[in-house]
Amino acid sequence: ETGVTQTPRHLVMGMTNKKSLKCEQHLGHNAMYWYKQSAKKPLELMFVYSLEERVENNSVPSRFSPECPNSSHLFLHLHTLQPEDSALYLCASSQDGPRLLAERNEQFFGPGTRLTVL
Amino acid sequence: RKEVEQDPGPFNVPEGATVAFNCTYSNSASQSFFWYRQDCRKEPKLLMSVYSSGNEDGRFTAQLNRASQYISLLIRDSKLSDSATYLCVVLIFKAAGNKLTFGGGTRVLVKP
Numbered sequence: 539e540t541g542v543t544q545t546p547r548h549l550v551m552g553m554t555n556k557k558s559l560k561c562e563q564h565l566g567h568n569a570m571y572w573y574k575q576s577a578k579k580p581l582e583l584m585f586v587y588s589l590e591e592r593v594e595n596n597s598v599p600s601r602f603s604p605e606c607p608n609s610s611h612l613f614l615h616l617h618t619l620q621p622e623d624s625a626l627y628l629c630a631s632s633q634d635g636p637r638l639l640a641e642r643n644e645q646f647f648g649p650g651t652r653l654t655v656l
Numbered sequence: 657r658k659e660v661e662q663d664p665g666p667f668n669v670p671e672g673a674t675v676a677f678n679c680t681y682s683n684s685a686s687q688s689f690f691w692y693r694q695d696c697r698k699e700p701k702l703l704m705s706v707y708s709s710g711n712e713d714g715r716f717t718a719q720l721n722r723a724s725q726y727i728s729l730l731i732r733d734s735k736l737s738d739s740a741t742y743l744c745v746v747l748i749f750k751a752a753g754n755k756l757t758f759g760g761g762t763r764v765l766v767k768p
Contacts, residue, residue: 580660581700581743581758594755628699643688643747643756647699 541565542648544629550654551619559614559651561629569635570612571645572604573628581628587612588635619655626650657682660746662759669734669766676730677762679744688747689727691718693740694761700743703729734766 541564551557563570572584586594587606601623603615612629630645661680669675681689689706704711706718706727717730731738744759 578760580760583756583758643754644690644702644705645700645756647701649699 542629542631542646544627544648544651546651547649548652548654550656551616552656553619553621555619556615556617558616559627559629559653561612561614561648563610563612563629563631563646563648565631565646567631567633567646568609569632569643570606570609571630571632572612572614573630574625575628575650576625585614586635593635616653619653621655624653624655626652659683660744660757660759662742662744662762664760665763665765667762667764669731669738669764671734671736671766671768673734674730674732675734675764676728677742677764678726678728679746679759679762680724680726681744681746681757682725683746683748684725685748685750686725686746687749689718689720690745690747691716691727691729692743692745692758694743695740703742731764734764736766736768739764739766 543562545560569588571586574582584598585604590606601618605613628650629648632643632645659682667675691703692700693703694700704713706720710719715732719728741761741763743761746757748755
């Protein structure tokens with residue numbers, strides 16, 4: 539048990555749908571992350587939140603909209619996605635955000651949401 | 657050149673044998689390094705951090721070579737349960753905010 543949960547675990551949606559992915563961490567961490575993992579490609583960092591402030595946005599299309607209402611919860615709102623957005627979306631948390639000591643950047647991942655866009 | 661590169665494998669390893677593989681990084685400002693393990697259709701989990709002096713955790717040994725800009729992972733006495741993809745992660749310190757980059761992973765298959 540990693541202490542990071544994600545819901546739903548699987549999601550199938552059409553290109554016109556609006557859905558949200560949820561992540562919750564029970565570790566008392568201050569930083570949370572969204573990653574995209576496509577087949578045969580490295581993990582791609584999408585967003586980083588540190589103390590509920592977005593500190594990194596890696597040129598992610600606006601059809602992905604993150605929300606971090608508090609340090610324990612992170613959402614990824616999805617709308618008008620494309621089939622190429624189908625992937626495993628992983629949430630992670632770490633004690634501190636990327637600006638602080640490296641030792642406190644060790645990340646704990648949730649089980650992921652496997653998203654299929656039709 | 658990719659920022660973090662790994663041989664995708666697979667490395668086919670007889671049970672009980674030793675296997676080692678590297679991860680190269682291109683940015684000399686890279687400061688922290690980690691090995692994660694990812695089982696098929698599961699999330700990555702931290703295996704070990706990589707310290708400048710090298711470190712060992714049971715059958716796993718991690719080394720850092722700053723001059724040649726690579727880290728390595730060695731697995732001794734391989735077990736069937738070691739079959740997984742091993743991801744290299746590099747943290748680069750930047751004034752605008754540190755950057756975490758994952759390698760594509762090295763797949764290891766331990767066979768009886």
